[in-house]
Amino acid sequence: MKEPFAWDHYSDQPAIIRDRALKRKMRRSALPSLIKTFLIGLLTLPIAVFAIPFLQRRDIKGEEFFGMGVNLDKEPHVTPYLLNELGVQKLLIRIPLWEIEQLDKYVTFIRSFEGKQITVALLQDREHIMSASMSRDHFIQIFEALEGVCHTFIIGSTINRAKWGFFSVNEYLDFYSIAYDLKCERFPHLKLIGSQVIDFEYHFSAHTLFNLKKIRYDALGSLLYVDRRGAPENTQLGFNLVEKIRLLAVLAQMSSKTGGEVIITETNWPIQNTAPYAPTSETECVDEETYASFMVRYHLLAFASQHAACVYWHQLIAPGYGLVDNREGTLRKRSAFNAYQTMFRHLSDAEFxxxxxxxxxxxxxxxxxxxxxxxxxxxxxxxxxxxxxxxxxxxxxxxxxxxxxxxxxxxxxxxxxxxxxx
Structure with missing residues (x-):
């Protein structure tokens, strides 16, 4: 019998569904939720677009704006030294729920960053989406293990891509509800970041914000990639990066589900000639010099929006998209490493x-x-x-x-x- 799940080593993704019949069945069952997503987006997005000019600017300062993604499986012993060299204080560390047996290693890794502000992203797979009891048990284990070390958690990721396990927003809302109920019952001090839609697909974001679930996000997360559009200044459907962020901020402020804080939890550009490590085709990849310039300009534009509370670059070490290339057992700092260090030095104490x-x-x-x-x-x-x-x-x-x-x-x-x- 063919296994419906298989591991993808290069995409940092959970085991994905390979069985086509099973996929078709799941998509059919998700149809009512998808229709709801379409209708909610149709109703709310035009209002949000109209409201952009009336959006009041938040006071985003450089000291809280810069964040970096780091991974346990990418040079954990060297990572703290590289981060100190960069100067960045805010870190995003991902814990895949399917690796719960390695929780002790993740906790040790997280504790190694003494003095840093840590946000932990809890990544889902299909088994955890389907089993509320499993997700609840594993959430509890992680929340308890990181008590006193980390209080900010991203619940779920890339919710509008079936290869990450979710087939509808309704499934994500059920998944997030498990963590939110635990916050209300046992962990009131936690800050939970939710929504986590990838790319400029805000009809999914709207559904996470306008629904009848008894949930609330302490902040709205977005994996706001623009790499398929080329330069960060380029537009999509008439919206440039600044306007995309402001549109998401309007949606957040319109919703009763969140206080309006928007965090870009993941973004980058894929780098040429790094296959199979680049997460996209070679068409979207850029050379290392372009990558460095795009990275700086993305941060400048997001800062200029004054509605992205933080941008977490994805990530420090990765052959296909990181500031540091670790192929062939060596570490090579790309020009983007120096560019990030320079940007942080100039802007970490800046007021826009x-x-x-x-x-x-x-x-x-x-x-x-x-x-x-x-x-x-x-x-x-x-x-x-x-x-x-x-x-x-x-x-x-x-x-x-x-x-x-x-x-x-x-x-x-x-x-x-x-x-x-x-």
Whole structure:
């Protein structure tokens, strides 16, 4: 008899359903929920789009904005040193529920990051979705094992992809309810992040936010990838990245299920010539230099939205999409590692002032203890910009410069002027 589940070693995913007849049966049973998802999205999304101009800006500061994903199975002994080199304080660590027998190893790994702010993502498989008692038991084990170490948990992931086990939003709501009931009954101090829709498919997000389930999210999570659109400034259905985040924020504020906090729990770009480790086809992959620039620009745009409370980059070490490549038993820092380190150094204590684009020139402004920070870039090409006086700045990867003429390109540059220029 053919096994309906098989392990995919390269995608960090649970065992996925291989039996086609079983898949068809599950999809048919999910049809009422899918119809509900369509109708809820049809009703709420136009209202949310109309409300975007009236959305009040939140006060998102750099000190809470930057986060990094790390994994137990990717160089756990070296990871703390790399993180200290980067400077990032907020970490996202994934615990697959199907690896509950290794919980002690995960707890030891999490405890190794003393002084860091830890968020734990609990990943599902089909067995846990189908068995409420199993999920409840394993949630309890994890919550108790991490008592005093971590109080923030992401419940479920990638809920709108059947290969991750969910065939409908209703199934996800039942799954999340198990964790939420435990929070109400036994673990009131926990912060639970929910929804966890991947990509710009907000009709699924709307269904997680507008339903009759007695649940509440302490924050709304989103795996907001834009890699299939190319550059982070590119649009999809007329929405750029800033507008996508604001639309999700409007939905969250419209809902009684959450207080309105939005967290981007996962995003990245796949890297060329890393098959089979890249999570997409070669068509979507970019070279390492483009990856580094896209990463910085994604963070700048998300920060400029002033509605993404945190962005967790996915992730520190991974051959196909990480800041560090660990193939062939060696560690190689990509240029993105230096780019992230430079970005964090400049923006981790920044207060957003403004962002704009004029004739292809993108400018991000922030107040810092070192003065008025300018970050500038182009989507393509180069542009020489003469300045009234010489400035000191930093190229994307950390090399310092002093110049009275800026050479703008797709690689962001940082420079400072006096706060009196405001």
């Amino acid at each position: 002032i403004g962002y704009g684009e004029k004739r292809g020139r993108h400018t991000f402004l922030a107040k810092t203890p070192r003065g008025l920070l300018h970050v500038e870039w182009l989507i393509s090409g180069t542009l020489e910009v003469p300045l009234a006086h010489s400035v000191e700045g930093t190229f994307r990867d950390g090399e310092a410069f002093t110049a009275d003429t800026l050479t703008l390109s797709p690689s962001p540059i940082y420079y400072f002027t006096s706060l009196d220029d405001l």
